[in-house]
Amino acid sequence: MKQKNKIFLILCAAVLFTATGCKKILEEQPRASIDPSYFKTPEGIQGGIAGIYSSFRGHWGTQIFTQLFSAGTDESLKGAAADVQHWFTYNNPLIKSTTNDYAGFWNGLFIDINTANGVLEYGANANMPAATKTQILAQAKFLRAFCYFYLVTTFGEVPLHTTFNTDPSTADSRAPLADVYAQIITDLTEAAADLPNTPAAGTGKPAYKATALYLLAKTYLWRAWSSAALPTDFTSAYTTARSVIDNKATYGLNLMPYFGDTFKEGNEYGPEVLMVIDHTKDLKFGQNSAPGSFASGPAENKSNFFWRPNYPTVNANYPSGGGASVCVRDIRNGRPFQRIRPNTKYIIDVAFANRATDSRFDGTFQTVFLSNSTQMAAVGSPGATTPRGQLINAVDTAIWFADRVVTPAERAAFKGIIFEPDHLPGATVKYTASYFPNLRKFNDSTRADLNDYSDRPFILFRFSDLYLIAAEAAFKGGATMQDAADMINVLRTRAALKLNQSPAEYAAAVIAQQITPAQITLDFLLDERSRELFAEDCRWWDLSRTKTLVARVQLHNSEGAAGVQPYNMLRPIPQQQIDLVTEGPAFPQNPGY
């Protein structure tokens, strides 16, 4: 080959190679991430709904959320290892500086709202069967209303956006309460019209018609108590709640015969459940960390941890030192986070004072831990030895959180350790911030590892709340006092049923449980809500709605009494939101914070 040719060839090859590559080199196609235009596709629209449901896992059943909203009520005190203590003690100077505690909840709900807006906007024109589209749009409306319901009841006036926003703005302002409530009611009314009477078989309990009506009744009730109230609101709340109760068969709803079964493992999709935040053992769709990895995932349901006493540190000689643990930590007994504890003075003396004919104390609290000297010890194997004898694993009670003061004779005859309510005079071995009755409702014994999260769906709304809503609405003028009593008596009759009860005992209990209209006061209704819904993430909202927060905390909660203020009936706006509004008028904080 001649040298000239060589040169020519090299030149040609080089330039050709470069030129052919050029055309496509500046094109972009993502392949491992999804961009917002995906919402225009049918799968994207369905994905938006699932994305919103999935995001709720980041709140209900998680550590900080549970403490934030269980703290500072008449029902609870801070546990020994509480993280957000200032809300338990109403240390308002500290509350003021930690308003970002709510950033996760606030941010998440607003992202969900815009996602729902995107689904509604693109979904209207999506190419999919009309019936499917109707369902999806109804879900989107329900979810948008759901988010606004929690925002308005937590923070008061909030920004109101009902169109899909893709235009970045750092300006925003709060909409009047009336507008926010009106939007929620519109969305729920429209959602209820289109949602199915029961969820599709095998799909658990996402929102369906009764769920929308339940939230609608509750919204009416909230607005009725608020400064944006319409005169008809209590009536609307009552009739909406009654419409579900009276048609319970249509919606596949009913009260479970025995109260203790409502939260039993496996009953999460039962007839009493209106909506769950779903969880599964599947690591991917349940967004779970691998079993045995200390429950590190932010979307995991850890409600089984927070109300659990530090039982493994109870040693055989307690309250003296020394001796082995009478009950070691294992799968059955769970992970003792001791973040929150029941306010036992209120629980034992007030709300659950009647433990004789009302099964709800036993249905809510676990007062005994069986001996367990090694993890998952075999039944009948020898356990720890206390000064009163050797415990038999899984047979003898190692720890008993008594609901009263025991006699010295009883104590001497009992091999395990007996704790007594710390507020009762004469108590010797007292409940502490570490040792208190455990909450039974979230127990999960089917986990793979003792440190694991719970794979149980989180029960968010229950049918029994509709009776309480109806009763409260009736009591406030939405119906008669007799109606109120009737509603309450349904629940109280159910609560009369206990395990191992003779028919005669049951019959007597039913009679004892009945109340008359004259007995109903607001405090009675709130006590009844405790009995029925203890620790179900609604107490602070109930006290806030009924404007009884200050009075009830002062009356019942020794930790919070000194600090609680009327402005605590709204939670502070996250500082991050205030900081990030950099254009237009500054974003106002709630008064007091």
Place this chain on the structure above:
Amino acid sequence: MKKTANITKRLLQLLVLFQLLLTAGQALAQNLTIKGRVLKDDGQPAQSASVLLKGTNTGTTTNQNGEFTLSAPSNGTLIISTVDFITQEVAVNGSATMSVTLVSATRSLGEVVVVGYGTQRKRDVTGSTITVKGETLNQIKAPNLFNQLQGRAAGVDIVNNSSQIGAGGEIRIRGNRSITGNNNPLIVVDGMAFGGSVNDINPENIATVDILKDASATAIFGSRGSNGVIIITTKHGRTGKPVTTYNGYVGISSAIDTWEQFNGQEYAKYKEDARQGQPAFLTNPNVTSPYALTAIEQTNLAAGVNTNWQDLLLTTGIRTGHDLNVAGGNDRTQYFFGFGYFRETGIIPDQALDRYTLNVNIDHKMTERIRIGFTSFNTMIYQKRLGTSAYGTAMRIGPLYKPYNDDGTLNFQPTIQQGVDNTTINPLTSIGNNDIIKANSRRYQFQHNFFAEVKILKDLKFKSTFGFGWSQTFNSNYTGPNNVFNSNANTAGANLSQSNAEGWQYTINNSLDYNRTFAGKHKVQVLALQEVQKNKFQSQQFNGQGVPADYIQDYNFQLVNTVTPQASGYSESGLIGYMGRVTYSFDDKYLLTTTVRTDGSSVLAKGNQWVTYPAVSLGWNMEKERFMEGLKFVNSLKLRAGLGISSNAGIGPYTTLGSLSSGFYNYGQGSTPLVNYVNGYTINTLPNPNLTWEKTRGFNIGLDFAVLNSRLSGSIEYYDTKTTDILLSKSLPRSNGANSILDNVGVTASKGIELTLSSVNIKSKSSGGFTWRTDFTGFFNREKIVSLQQGLQQDLGNGWFVGHPITTIYDVRKIGIWQTSEATQAAVYGAAPGDIKLEDVDKNNSIGASDRQIIGDFQPDFVAGMTQHFEYKNFDMNIVMFGRFGQTVVATYLSADGGANGYPFFLNSRVNIHKVDYWTPTNPTNAFPQPDASRDGLLYTSTLTYQDGSFIKIRTIDLGYNLPNRILEKAKIQGLRVYVSAQNPFILWSPLVKAGLGIDPEGNGTGNAVNSTAGGSPVQTRAITVNMGVPPTRQFIFGINLKF
């Protein structure tokens, strides 16, 4: 530690004394007859060189052997000169014999600098560049270039970001320009953009490193070079007899120190103090602590048990490197083969990094007009258990538990009685157990470049280069049951994961180069270039749990009980560039370089993809001017100035499109896809098709000088840059429905001064005499945000403040600890004695978001490095020092933010912590607050973490000995040097270490700091964090350099 510091101080004092003695008066003396020999620097005799007695006309010339004889006073000075060599003055100093080696003038003044797509003589360079020789870098026996470059190049700031073996560090050239975009410099190896990581480059193969700093120098590289360019030239073959080189060293590696924690007695007291620190203690002195000493701890305390878990986990590591090179060639073909092996084992048992490198390059002249070449870099890296350590567990476990049972077996669950932590497994189970603990990583990377060059005309060359780089990283992890990393009791709970990442990059460039000198004085060089680059990356990861048997590990995913796919990565991006450069010089005196480059990038949206930017720079070699003739002591003096614009599209691909967050959901317990198992999405980042290039306008002025027979040389530079259209990932108020958007907002500016000095402090008159050279680099950079979006002075949510650096700390300020006498005052703030006392900025008797203020930033006031080089006879010695001054670091372990960013359970007594001086009613300190067992995290502890991170460190001390030629000649060896070296021997000065709050202030992490109780993250990005983990290491090394 103290001892070594003292010795050094003494040593430095001696050196100063020595220098003083030298400048002292010289004794009068009689005439001597001097016999001398003059050699050229290539070892050949310098014939006919002029030898003149200074201040006289007496003189002679050398003979053909380079020898001369001259009578001169014993205190006289001889001036030796010849064409093309630098004139040297040599003091007689009473010696009758002398040997002088002349340095080639073309080598010193005509030294070649790589400037990007070509080379220039150093004297012709007009931009701001810095050159570091391979042998200088390799004085530091470190795994990678970044470790070696610390403190060696002015304006190049490298911060450690991990204490792991082989961690590269974070490098910034002249500070941050971009706020959220990419700030990493471009690495070019042998002319081609390098797609691998810095660890893929074997430092032993580096011949020189040239760093381009200012816009006029980097313009040629376009957008990729906007953060500076590091050009690595590797060793190449050369004409001549083949030379074989072996460089090898072996050394031991150990922790520089261990963290100071509470010992047994102190720990027990700490627990009791934390019990008394509970608010409930005030009303109930018998209140129990949830973290009281367990029965085992009480027994062990009485028995005097005091376990130091850190010592039990640490071991001695090995660092060794072996490089064998062969280079040679004739006038047509030159070749180079290099094989390298590097191994370092951790100071934590079972950690190891092995790197094998093979470099080959061949240059061949096919005809008089055509030259072709091939370069190949191949790197294989195996990592074992890097980053896997039980150190964190060990530091928490407490000194009152025993590591071993009385029968000598491992105490499997030492804290079994400790309620909340009773399942903690002994951290010593992390040692060995290779069958159940596997964390392997294997990386293979190659870069192959081919070029062909055609001489079209005498002065016109066409060159085409194709470079292809490919890398693959495979991670393979298995953690079986029953060890500190996995508390599961059987293989059903074994965890495993595999990930694979693969990337490639090709670059093609075609250039025309015209190079001609007109009329002897007008030198013109024109370069036109076309370039295309494409990058692709993809990665996958699968996790799994449960295998039938430990030996299955991650080898068969079909046998794994549950497999969970993880998020994958994928990106593709392309770049097209056209560039032209003209350099012109007149009489070697006046220099001009102009560059224009146009870039198109795929990461921006259509319509905004292209950008064009110019750069111009001027140089003036002043020593050539007539007015300089009187200033004989000036050997060279050059003034340079440049102005240029560079652009950065340093954002990831697809960011203009916005993104959705993905989640997953199950409707019910079924598993039917789309019915039960559904993928979910929520809005995350909004699309922004208007995103455009970030532009930096930079001005640079520099002065290069050499004076006093070039014994003192250096340069000083000043620069001033301004970056507009900054790419910001802007956090949005979520009430608008999105998390963030990437946007062009704001302006930043930075300016700085850089100083490089080389001084020959003592130069022996004869070869083999004492020589002392000092190299110094010092620089500072001041960056600040000039403006944000319209009129905004501060963006609190994003942590940006006009007038302040990009990395700012914004938090409440600790002013002390509330003392007992201040109880009433403290109560106003919801605090009690023992709590942190904060500055109430708005004086509203409440601490809140409005009390946050700018506490500091992570920009050091000054960074400096100094190398001392000594030679005497066949000995040589180097001492390299590195310092950073006025720098804030975040010591994360001095805080508890309730999350993993701080130190969980700091000051609540649940676990052991760094030993701090905490408050108690009887110890009214203002240092740290009172421990409180009743809460997981004390409040406002983020304010405890901001510490002075200034330091001066000795990076290396090495002592070498060149074996005499007469011994070597017999063995046919050209050269043999043996040396001993201490790497990171000690920290000379550090306020953090002195205060007992840490062992190394340099930082081993970057990223977000702890959250503040007062709202938000006080540091949004790029905090320099000091984390309490495996300690940094020091090495003692023995090595040889052999040439034959």
